[in-house]
Amino acid sequence: MANGKWTKRLSKSALIFGIGAPVVALVGVTLARYDIVGKLEGFSGILAGALIAIVGLVVGIVALVLVMKKGGSKKGVLLGLFSALVYIGFLGSRVASSGDVPALHDITTDLTNPPEFAELSLRADNLAGVETVDNWRKMHSEGYPDIKSITIAKPVAAIIADAEELAKQRDWNVAAANPDTGHFEATASVSYIRFQDDVVLRAVPTEDGKASIVDMRSVSRVGVSDLGVNARRVRSFLDALVEKSR
Template sequence: MSETAPSAGWRLKLAGAALVISILAVLWFAAAALGSKYGLWGWQFGLGKMTIAWGRYVAFLSVGIAVIAFVIAFIKAPRVQPAILSLAALLIALMLLFRLIGFGAQAASLPPIHDIQTDWSDPVRFSEALLAQRKTDAAMNPVQDEPVIPEAANARWPGMGGRLVSEVQEEAENPKMVDGDEVAPAYRRPIEPLYFDQSPGEIASYATRIAEARGWAIFTRPETGEDVQQTMLEATATTGWFGFKDDIAVRIRAVDGATRVDMRSVSRVGLSDLGANARRVSAFMDELADRANGRLEP
């Protein structure tokens, strides 16, 4: 007479429940982002409440239950099935937790600005049509020639409130000394204009193709004729998860026998852009320089 193999019983059920909770935690964060993107709720609720305020509790809960299930799986035989399920639950929960911790660390390391451009001494200005579109879409952030960080930023970034965005951007682009040690800049390199030998019209063609390849919605197409001396590309980029919209302007003009390109990227909402605009400008300008042999001097 054969013996029946022992069952993990409630331990297996606990491990399965832990795995389900971890998967639901992933869906929680996905719902927070996609719900904001598709208008089910505002970004303040999706990002501020569901992700930042409540997300930590969701992540810690899933980690805690997974740890308990993993420990209990080894109390007695059979151990393999409950251990595998609880380990899978733990790995998923830890991935979420570390992602959330990394998000917080990134936010703390970057300045509270959402407006980046290559030359604050001669600001890139958006067209009245795009500014009107921002107003229609209820953009919360104004577009100014000399923006100042709101005093409210002092709550999370002490001493930043009231400072010029241009000064803070410059600091973020360059290394600084802290207690005698050099600290790497927040942005990977300075945000600078580029110069080209080709005409403004030719460079405008390159810029348009790059913008289209990146999936930006073109708002103003630049002129591309041979006689063009100055033109502008305007576009809007939408983030994949939360659906945040950032407006972009690329100014292309003839200067000192060369074609100079300046660029600006501005978020419509939020105090800090988590470095998104700086990364966008740097990546776009790098690709434009690679395609058309750009340089940093006239």
């Protein structure tokens, strides 16, 4: 009789843990999305959900063994196990999709003279995770050797106009777009949680004045590693600028 009670309790616990994991994560990211809690605090809900899911897997496996030995309904146990496995699988796929990227959150095409923000502010702890500018440059050059300045056969003013148009198409909040100085700034929101990353673009004329040298920088406002998000943004945006010049 006692064994039967433990089997039922474990089965119920497996179901609660399995379903509770994604619920905890969803509540956390939703609160962060609407700035009821901080972005990192909300993101921690995803990690808390992962721990709950792992516990759910362990409890579920034990409960399933007991059910198979002692008898009873498997539906609740299997549902809990399925929910936990799906959640853990989802998280695993997200980590795998980021690839082997360096733990950076500040990405630029010019490591020697990165474009500077004027309207927006660079985060005070921008060296978090790298400690020194030299470390940042080393990790950046090794992790993203392909991210470099580009030259586009268009005048500076046209480059800034194109950048503003592309940013609006991506629903970025434009903070500055000055065709005279070749300076552009905007803020992009990332994922459901709406992490905010700041972008600055600089365009200067070539010596012959027939083209423009374009540099870009994308910086996450919080966190240490961006899982490659800023690098993908820089590549995508610059590719779009080049495409518009054809």
